[in-house]
Amino acid sequence: MTANFPIVRMRRTRQNEALRSMVRETHLQTSQLIYPLFIAEGLTQPEPIASMPGIVQWPLELLEQEAKRLVQLGIPAVLLFGIPAEKDAVGSQAYAEQGIIQQAIRLLKATVPELLVITDVCLCEYTDHGHCGVIHNGDVLNDESLELLARMAASHVEAGADIVAPSDMMDGRVGALRHVLDEQGYKQTPIMAYSAKFASAFYGPFREAAGSTPQFGDRRSYQMDPANAREALREVELDIREGADIVMVKPAMAYMDVIHRVRESCDLPLAVYNVSGEYSMIKAAAQQGWIDERRVIMEVLTGLRRAGADMIITYFAPEVAQWLKEA
Template identity: 60%
Template sequence: MVRQTTISPDDFIYPMFVTHGKGIRKEISSMPGCYQESIDELIKNAKEVYSLGIPSVILFGIPEHKDEMGSSAYDDNGIVQNAIKAIKDSIPELYVITDVCMCEYTSHGHCGFIDKGEVDNDKTLSLLAMEAVSHAKAGADMVAPSDMMDGRVGAIRAAMDREGFSNVPIMSYAAKYASAFYGPFREAAESTPQFGDRRSYQMDPANRREALKEVALDIEEGADIVMVKPALSYLDVISDIKSSFAVPVAAYNVSGEYSLIKAAGKLGWIDEDRIMMEILISIKRAGADLILTYFAKDAAKILND
């Protein structure tokens, strides 16, 4: 009766990795229980997600072809675009969010256009806008730019409005830190940078106030939901943002956080289920309205029982 923080499957967004082919369900070695899936297998998984009361998924694509411009990202016949259509045909009630970034699609693995060995922020904006529009055309319910280029929310909002998608909201990765917790994801999405790193456009883990500046800019440009990534090492940032802005706040319980718990659980060092639920409660308690988590299905089963 007096519990101050509660969670339910309604709070979760489940990340999914879609790849080309048929009948493919390849477990990600560093993320037990998570898979690269072809569209037919993805649909089966998405049906289970929806049956557990989880209202939403976020899609990450693994393209057949990569190039310097990441052209598969904004191909209307791309892997994510086709996955959106298939989900909407099979499970129309499931809310489909798409990751908007270039790193999965570029041959160099960076999140933007490369000019003379550097990521060119401004030249990247039009590519991200084209990607978001192509996702909206395919039927995406929401787009989520994760690249951390300055001005990308405004560019995406303007492009989608021009194309008649003014009602498609934007969930911005507003405070995305240059974190070592992303390692397993880069295996899952096949998006490891081929040179350098992403510290020139992602945030310094030492910076707290900067997050408020980044969030304010994204809201001004048209973000409907703002996200903090990762979650566990940045609970203070989640709390700051929730206290400072009157918009929904999402938090990404990222791959490294997931894999640490899975590894320790497999070794019998911890009670995996209890730790999982404690972590999710802590993210919600810090102020997150929505939690993107690979634990979504496991947690939903416990909550439903």
């Protein structure tokens, strides 16, 4: 027995849901959720992604109905990824006026204008080699890739994107995007930077969904070493100096310490990406009956909020939004 017991009894405020709700410190809300969408050329029907149960590649023609469903659920924003029918060494469809994402942006802003459209800015889905930049002699060239990434971002904003989100991890890309966007008159467009993006094994299912598996090597020469947290703080600081409006940590679940350290070190809005591998593990365990899917999902996302996330990019967004509606 401690000196304070029985005067102090921590269980007093845990007796029922009304009390637990009243003293709850961290709150998960639908307004904090961002839902990733994959839009693919050449489809007539949604194409299920085998490694991500419940997630599909969308044909452009059916995107509107899915967007309207998300709005009805109260989800405020989507993050778009494009899968073009044709790829080349420099990812030219990434910045084409009639590229799949440019078409998707225009469709969404014309039909569901209240939905915030965020676009992923990276070349990996558009290049025939699957890397995030220009290749020369087997190396990913940093500075030569910046021009293409900036062209891609500008084409997205011209089509109507509300926010651009560079995920390539080239040095200096936030500054390159900010310069080109400002120069072209898009000074009010925010940049959500994938600031601390780690070279993670949790991305496996995404590469099936986005068709972005590297055809040689890996991405460890530009994405971060999972062992490094101090380096993540440097990456965030550099992105802020270059003009980022929102910073991000990716992945999420295995990096809650990094999320917390970033939250403590900066005042910018902080996004986290609850990535494909995290999604698929929970889905697989739930299908086996090993976990209570709903409780685990809510616990994980609440944990990300508790660690310091202001917004969460998650494939669970529609389910969570529905559960929050029912609560």
